[in-house]
Amino acid sequence: xxxxxxxxxxxxxxxxxxxxxxxxxxxxxxxxxxxxxxxxxxxxxxxxxxxxxxxxxxxxxxxxxxxxxxxxxxxxxxxxxxxxxxxxxxxxxxxxxxxxxxxxxxxxxxxxxxxxx
Amino acid sequence: xxxxxxxxxxxxxxxxxxxxxxxxxxxxxxxxxxxxxxxxxxxxxxxxxxxxxxxxxxxxxxxxxxxxxxxxxxxxxxxxxxxxxxxxxxxxxxxxxxxxxxxxxxxxxxxx
Numbered sequence: 425x426x427x428x429x430x431x432x433x434x435x436x437x438x439x440x441x442x443x444x445x446x447x448x449x450x451x452x453x454x455x456x457x458x459x460x461x462x463x464x465x466x467x468x469x470x471x472x473x474x475x476x477x478x479x480x481x482x483x484x485x486x487x488x489x490x491x492x493x494x495x496x497x498x499x500x501x502x503x504x505x506x507x508x509x510x511x512x513x514x515x516x517x518x519x520x521x522x523x524x525x526x527x528x529x530x531x532x533x534x535x536x537x538x539x540x541x
Numbered sequence: 542x543x544x545x546x547x548x549x550x551x552x553x554x555x556x557x558x559x560x561x562x563x564x565x566x567x568x569x570x571x572x573x574x575x576x577x578x579x580x581x582x583x584x585x586x587x588x589x590x591x592x593x594x595x596x597x598x599x600x601x602x603x604x605x606x607x608x609x610x611x612x613x614x615x616x617x618x619x620x621x622x623x624x625x626x627x628x629x630x631x632x633x634x635x636x637x638x639x640x641x642x643x644x645x646x647x648x649x650x651x652x653x
Binding site for chain 2: 428430456458466467468469470473515517519521528529530531532533534535537
């Protein structure tokens with residue numbers, strides 16, 4: 425149980441194009457989904473938190489117009505990197521949690537490696 | 542953003558040895574979690590701790606929620622080659638926020 429998928433697993437794009445990454449909870453309904461970014465040999469840094477049907481909450485320093493997040497249903501959230509540039513190249517990981525308790529566990533997807541040329 | 546301090550940063554051990562690592566914070570957390578991440582993959586939950594002093598095992602792994610609520614420990618007994626990877630702690634403050642604060646990671650390498 426508690427399986428989270430991401431698509432695509434990797435993507436290479438040209439500078440200036442936009443890239444959409446999908447995050448799906450396969451066997452549970454996710455009330456909250458999170459998007460993280462991870463640089464090589466570094467820890468996970470939270471970018472934003474999204475709840476189904478409402479606007480995402482972005483962490484300080486994360487450009488909301490650059491990283492568009494849509495949480496359209498209880499099983500799907502998308503992250504769109506708009507006008508991508510080489511510095512946006514990174515490993516993007518989503519997680520999902522359910523329930524209403526304050527100790528909700530996050531289950532992580534396998535990640536998406538974005539390379540911007 | 543804020544990160545939790547993990548120690549050691551990396552370690553090489555012989556197969557069969559026991560491993561200990563810890564995670565410390567300057568502030569209190571209500572939940573501590575330990576994840577393992579393999580290269581190119583997302584983190585996988587190992588153990589979740591919800592109460593100060595709690596000691597929880599998952600196979601050869603044992604984790605403890607520190608009494609001060611500012612730290613947590615993870616032990617791996619009788620390490621095997623597949624234990625290789627990066628171990629992250631995460632703290633969650635609870636209340637109305639579900640956000641995790643992640644540790645800096647401990648990179649484990651097991652020598653057969």
